[in-house]
Structures are given as C-alpha cells and as structure tokens.
Amino acid sequence: MELRANVPDGPIEQKWDRHRVELKLVNPANKRKYDVIVVGSGLAGASAAATLGELGYNVRCFCFQDSARRAHSIAAQGGINAAKNYQNDGDSVFRLFYDTIKGGDFRSREANVYRLAQISVNIIDQCVAQGVPFAREYGGLLANRSFGGAQVSRTFYARGQTGQQLLLGAYQALSRQIAAGKVAMYPRTEMLDVIAIDGRARGIVVRDLVTGKVSSHVAHAVVLASGGYANVYYLSTNAKGCNVTATWRAYKRGAAFANPCFTQIHPTCIPHSGDYQSKLTLMSESLRNDGRIWVPQRAGDTRPPGEIPDAERDYYLERIYPSFGNLAPRDISSRRAKELVDAGHGVGPLKNGVYLDFRDPIARLGRGEIAERYGNLFEMYERITGENPYEVPMRIYPAPHYVMGGLWVDYNLMTTVSGLFVIGEANFSDHGANRLGASALMQGLADGYFVLPYTIGDYLAGQRFDQVDDRHAACRDTEREVGQRVNRLLSAKGSRTVDGVHRELGALLREKCGMARNAAGLQEALRTIPELRERFWREVRVTGSGAEFNQELEKAGRVADFLEFGELMCQDALQREESCGGHFREEYQTPDGEALRDDERFAYVAAWEYAGAGNPARLNREPLTFESVHLTQRSYQ
Amino acid sequence: MNLVLHVWRQAGPKLPGRFERYEARNVNEHMSFLEMLDVVNQGLLQAGHDPIAFEHDCREGICGSCGFVINGSPHGPLGDTTVCQLHLRHFQNGDELWIEPWRAKAFPVVKDLVVDRNAFDRIIQAGGYISVRTGSAPDANAIPVRKENAERAMDAAACIGCGACVAACPNGSAMLFTAAKVAHLALLPQGQPERLQRVLGMVEQMDQDGFGNCTNHGACEAACPKGISIDFIAQLNRDWVRAALSYAPHEAAEGAI
Numbered sequence: 001m002e003l004r005a006n007v008p009d010g011p012i013e014q015k016w017d018r019h020r021v022e023l024k025l026v027n028p029a030n031k032r033k034y035d036v037i038v039v040g041s042g043l044a045g046a047s048a049a050a051t052l053g054e055l056g057y058n059v060r061c062f063c064f065q066d067s068a069r070r071a072h073s074i075a076a077q078g079g080i081n082a083a084k085n086y087q088n089d090g091d092s093v094f095r096l097f098y099d100t101i102k103g104g105d106f107r108s109r110e111a112n113v114y115r116l117a118q119i120s121v122n123i124i125d126q127c128v129a130q131g132v133p134f135a136r137e138y139g140g141l142l143a144n145r146s147f148g149g150a151q152v153s154r155t156f157y158a159r160g161q162t163g164q165q166l167l168l169g170a171y172q173a174l175s176r177q178i179a180a181g182k183v184a185m186y187p188r189t190e191m192l193d194v195i196a197i198d199g200r201a202r203g204i205v206v207r208d209l210v211t212g213k214v215s216s217h218v219a220h221a222v223v224l225a226s227g228g229y230a231n232v233y234y235l236s237t238n239a240k241g242c243n244v245t246a247t248w249r250a251y252k253r254g255a256a257f258a259n260p261c262f263t264q265i266h267p268t269c270i271p272h273s274g275d276y277q278s279k280l281t282l283m284s285e286s287l288r289n290d291g292r293i294w295v296p297q298r299a300g301d302t303r304p305p306g307e308i309p310d311a312e313r314d315y316y317l318e319r320i321y322p323s324f325g326n327l328a329p330r331d332i333s334s335r336r337a338k339e340l341v342d343a344g345h346g347v348g349p350l351k352n353g354v355y356l357d358f359r360d361p362i363a364r365l366g367r368g369e370i371a372e373r374y375g376n377l378f379e380m381y382e383r384i385t386g387e388n389p390y391e392v393p394m395r396i397y398p399a400p401h402y403v404m405g406g407l408w409v410d411y412n413l414m415t416t417v418s419g420l421f422v423i424g425e426a427n428f429s430d431h432g433a434n435r436l437g438a439s440a441l442m443q444g445l446a447d448g449y450f451v452l453p454y455t456i457g458d459y460l461a462g463q464r465f466d467q468v469d470d471r472h473a474a475c476r477d478t479e480r481e482v483g484q485r486v487n488r489l490l491s492a493k494g495s496r497t498v499d500g501v502h503r504e505l506g507a508l509l510r511e512k513c514g515m516a517r518n519a520a521g522l523q524e525a526l527r528t529i530p531e532l533r534e535r536f537w538r539e540v541r542v543t544g545s546g547a548e549f550n551q552e553l554e555k556a557g558r559v560a561d562f563l564e565f566g567e568l569m570c571q572d573a574l575q576r577e578e579s580c581g582g583h584f585r586e587e588y589q590t591p592d593g594e595a596l597r598d599d600e601r602f603a604y605v606a607a608w609e610y611a612g613a614g615n616p617a618r619l620n621r622e623p624l625t626f627e628s629v630h631l632t633q634r635s636y637q
Numbered sequence: 638m639n640l641v642l643h644v645w646r647q648a649g650p651k652l653p654g655r656f657e658r659y660e661a662r663n664v665n666e667h668m669s670f671l672e673m674l675d676v677v678n679q680g681l682l683q684a685g686h687d688p689i690a691f692e693h694d695c696r697e698g699i700c701g702s703c704g705f706v707i708n709g710s711p712h713g714p715l716g717d718t719t720v721c722q723l724h725l726r727h728f729q730n731g732d733e734l735w736i737e738p739w740r741a742k743a744f745p746v747v748k749d750l751v752v753d754r755n756a757f758d759r760i761i762q763a764g765g766y767i768s769v770r771t772g773s774a775p776d777a778n779a780i781p782v783r784k785e786n787a788e789r790a791m792d793a794a795a796c797i798g799c800g801a802c803v804a805a806c807p808n809g810s811a812m813l814f815t816a817a818k819v820a821h822l823a824l825l826p827q828g829q830p831e832r833l834q835r836v837l838g839m840v841e842q843m844d845q846d847g848f849g850n851c852t853n854h855g856a857c858e859a860a861c862p863k864g865i866s867i868d869f870i871a872q873l874n875r876d877w878v879r880a881a882l883s884y885a886p887h888e889a890a891e892g893a894i
Contacts, residue, residue: 172766
C-alpha cells in the first residue's frame, strides 16, 4: 500500500492558500449532477452536509440517532480554540499551530495542523453569524478563557455547553438545506458497509433501525464523519451509541487505519461508583482554571477532606509543573493521577479518585463568581454524586474520552480508498498522540465547513464515473454480506448478553491498553481478545428479529466490531516501542516518569492495512517530517 | 433497594400496548434510573425475553434522547433533570412506579418507551435557523451583542429537544420548544432579518404536525429538564402577532426591525 500524503509544496503558511488555487473546481451548474453521502451528523458531518448542500451537491446524510441534533458532539462542554488574539495576549496562528503540534507530542502531520490553526478564526466568525450564543463581555464583544496546554486565553465558549451550541448551529444550517431539498436526512439509519466499485467508494449499505430493512445507497463520493471509538473500553465518557463500525467496515474494504493506539484518557471525570456503571461522566477541563487538584500526602488517609490541613495535602500538579500547574496537558495530568491512586493516595469510598477543590477560588472570588463560571457543572456533579462541590471538593479520575487514532487520510482528507473521505474524530490527522482541550470542536468544524468542501470538488472534477445504481452486483453482494452478519448474530442463541461481553473487553483494554501499557500486558491482551471474540460469536444471545426495531441487535453488531478492532489497537501499541502523548509504554520513560519519545525510530504514522480474515494486519509507515518546528521533549514544568 | 415497575410495552406503532410488571431487586441508590433499567433488561435477556426499549445516548442530560414518564411526571419527580441524570437516591425502597412513553399525537410510539420526534426536526426546518452560507460571515467581533441579550439567548438555546414539554402539556403543544428557538434567534442581531417569517413558518409547521395550542397551563415549564422559561412563549406570541399583522414577503420593512 502506498501512502501519499499529498502535502502541497511551499512554506507552511502558504501551503493551504496555494493548494486552494490549484484544486480543480466543479462548475456550479454541474454540482447538482454529483451525489455525496455523509455518514454522521455531528460537528463534522452536519457542517459538511450543510456546506456541500449550499454549494449545490445532492447530499444524503445518515445518522443512527433519532435526530441529527443528538450526535455526541453535543456533549462537549468546555470550548473551541481559535487564534483570534482578541485578548492581545500574544496569540497567533503560529502559536496555536505550535501548541497543537507540541501538545500532540510531534506525532501529527505538520501541514494539516497549520491549516487547522489558520482556519480556526473562520470557524468563530461562521458560528457567530449562525447565532451561536457565545459568552460575551459587558462591552458586547466575545469572551475567552484558557484551557489546558496553552498559556494564552483563546478558548471561546457558551457556558458549559459549547458543543451543544456549535452542534445546534451546524444542525440548523443542515436543517436549512433539508428544507431547501439539497440534503436528504436519514435518521435512525446505520451504515454497515462501504460499496466499492472499480477501486472507488461508490456508496454504502445501511440498515433502517426501525424496519430492519437493509439497502444500498449509491453516490459519487462517501464521507465518513462517524466519530471515535473510545467505547471500545466500554466505560468511557462517550455516548452509549458511539462505535467503530463505520470506520472498521471501511478498513476492511481497504482504508488504512492510523495510530489506533492513540487514545485520550481525560483527567477530570467522575470516578466510577459500582459494577452497574454504564458510562463515565466528564467534568469540563475548564474547571482546572480555578480548581486545585490534590491528594492526601499520606497514603491511606481516610480523614474527610476538610479535616486535612494544607500542610498535609499534595497539590501535585502545582508541585511538579509550576509553570502550567493545574493546567498541565491531559495525558500528563491523567498519568500523575493514576500513579497517586495506584500508590494508595486515592480518595472517596472506592479510593479511586483525586480531589478537585474550589475552596480557595471561592474564598478569593466569591461563590457568585464561581457559580457564574461553573454553575451548571457543579449542578451536574451534585446530581450524579449527591455531593455539593461548593462545600466539599469534587472527586475526579481519568476516563477514556477521545481518540486521536482513526482512518488514515491524506492532506485532502481522502483515505487510501479513492472517493472515501473521513472528517472529524473519525480520521487521525491533527492531534498526534494527544489532543489539547478545545481542539476537537475546532477540528470537526474545520474539516466540515472549510476543508472537505474544497477537496471533494477536486476529486469529483478529476474523475469519470459510470452510471451505477443500487442494482449493481457490488451493491447486491455487499447487502448480502451485511444480511448474513445480522443473521449470524441472531442465530447464536447463546447465554451471554452483549453488554456482558463488552464489559469484559473493556475491562481488559483499560487494564492492558489504557493509561499505561507494557509489552507483556499487550501480548496477553492479544492472546485473550481472539478467545473472547470466538466466545462472543458462539455464546451471545440477541433476542427478537432483524426485521424490527431491535436495540440489542444494534449493540451486538457494534460490539462484534469492537472485538476485532481492540486487537488492532493492542497490536499498534505493541509495535510503538516509545512513549508519546496518551500512549505511555512503561518501558520507555524518563527518570522522572515523563514520556520518552524515540524520534529516530518512531516519528511516523502507523497505518494498518487489512490483509484478509485470519491474517495479521500489515503495517505501513508515513514518515513525519517537521520543517517549521523543532522537536523537543514536551516540558510543562 | 427494591422497586416495582409497571412498564408500558408496545411492539410497534400500530399495535396495542399494555403495562407489564417487573421487579428491580437489589438495586443501588447511586444508580441512575437508566442503569436500573439496564439491570432489569439484563435479567430479561438472560431469561430469553425481549428487553424494554428506551431511548438514551449521552446519559449526561444534554443529547435529549432519553425521556419517559414516571408516575405521571416527564423525566420523573426531580426538577430540572433528565431521566438519565435521575438517580435512585430520590426514590424509596419498595416504591411502585408506572413508566410510560411520551403521549402526544405528534409523537407516535416506535416501540415500548421510544417515540418518533421527527416533528421537532420539521419545526426547525421551517425556519429555525439564520440563513448564512459557509464562508460569508463577517469578523466575529464586528457585531457586538449586549451581554444580557447573549445570556438570555443562551437561556433559550439550552433546549435539548427531548419533548418533555409536549408530553406534559394537556394539549400536546410544542409551544415551549418552538418558542425557545424563536426567542434564541430573535434576541440576537444576526436573527433580525428573518425574524418575522421565521416565527410564522415555525408556528405553521407546528400546527401541521398535529401539536395542540397553548392555553397557558405552564406544565411545560415545570417538566422542562433545562428550566426553559415560559416567558419565551409570551415573546413568541408577541412576535407572531406582529408578524401576522405586518409581514409582507415582497416588501422592504420600514426602518430598522
């Protein structure tokens, strides 16, 4: 497999502008002759579908939820970065680019990250024009706050509901195109395969989740915006429906899967409280702007937090990272919390958390000011735990939250399958080995509003297409395969529930391929996962039929894919014999426990190629070269 | 703790439904209501029965997927809370609970507790947006917005589209949902050019989809998990009257709106 990144020539700050001039255009009158499929309606999918509709393409957009507005982007709390420099604190496109590439531990593609930083400013303009009610100052201009991994204040926000408001902006733009007849929306419809004809993606096979009908949709290009796979861990902050199915099916049709082991464990989530736990809840990282993180100095200290004097508290992030303090990046903050909990300093009934304390900021700023900044987050915390964070410190612990890995794409966001594009969290491109806070929303909207709409035109203008409809043999064959899989899930009639197997897979991966990994553990996981997968197919019990609304069947299909994907994740983690960002191999660390990168051997993107059932995936490498930044060890001290 | 559940079971939209009795045994007060239903469902699956279908996704109270009626209250007894964020510590051991889907003409049942809320999407499609093409926006700080207006717009925009307001309303009206979007956009300068046709279009669509009229019961506000204020309905009514009296599609408006 050849990996051509197609990065344009020229100085980094001119690459995107030059490229846009060089991209082929589709004549406005011809755009309506092209059909484009968009899978997913989150920030990336909705913004892409709306923008492609505005441009004149015929768009069909699919989501498994009951409405496009439910996509998991809606749950993003904290904010969205943009290099506006409205605070006059020294921000610039280059600084945002540099922070992002350094935050990603130099494992992302430089040109893509620069473009992202450039486009960030247009996103804010676009969203404000749509009516997104960002926070404002008394003069009526936009307010900002700071976020982890940055020393400037560049994050725009709408209370603790930034993702919701940005998504509703994109959803409303999408709704306008639906009303105009340029986008056809298919809610409660799950993509289960890609249709490849003559080496190009020409459509998808979907299952109607209400009637169970399996059918084909044919188009000239397919865009996947299906989000990330953090639910492979079972317990994560992702919505219950988030899954790897769309990208995994595409992988099995020839799209390379890049850096699957790069997962982000977010430091500020509510610790789990029992075996029944169905998901974990994030508390926005913005809380770290004012809250102070600590554990008791003495391991096993069971005194209530209020009775532990300051001298016996370890404000460990402030101690280890004096210049970034509680705003140290996510991967580092998570790892330090894990070490202290493992060493017996954990707090709470299960000893599985650290404190995030607002005592001092409340004393300094007053309860009213803290309520204005974080009121809704405090309420959410109290609703879940029954504890009042104005009175007692919050308890937090890291949880799987986001994935940097995803389908490999070139500079044009096209995979190794012609005509198959991937945007948002589903691709791998911009965050390297660790994503900084408030960057996911930025990337989803950059891809959807401002990158894909240009690059897809270049692809379409350069192709000749035969007339194809859903009676084509490739459609029939793919539909048949999808139908067989559904029937196989229903016919096992075993004794184990889908959730039971998923929990087992998740626990294994959290232990062996979570915040810290080592070769022995990964090898063990690689032995265990195939056994678990085999047991799943033999023992799973899915009730009901395929011809009805059947939530158990939906879950079963997604878990079947996680059981294959989990293996690739461990394989990737095993081959990467270095530590970088969220990928921490215990064998490779500095004397003070920081990630030890190996740029000589591992400054590449690991792009895995499907080699057929039963064969190990093939590793392809895209070397990463850096012309505009100097590779350094990340230091936040 | 132990709970007795009477859950509405209905195999499909046109089929008859009925309450079935289940027992949730040894459940934990820290569980969310949906986690309790997960436990009941695992038991049903182990016994080879169809699990209870209910809608859910983020389980953080923001996606708006979840929602059903518990003992007559949409999203259950606790104020300002979606059912996914409702924990069992708010119930007593031995409580008997009747659980049923949103009941409204415009929300047909899909299965058990799952209803079809596409009518809400159609209301937004009828004008719940600002027409701005990607790429055509001015600089974000070119148009200052009074902080109070931005905050008020955000209060309205916090709606999650769950449908509890419709389920609570004796008329099955979608006025609170519609008013929240109308007010959000009407409070911002960006929303002014389309303000009048927006309110007319959205209200018309609401009527077409079979939602009832608003008769100021206020049940919607009480049931809303996001605390959306009924004041927005008053604002919608003012805008609608003004639009109905003055909006002429092909004439320039007089002065600034």
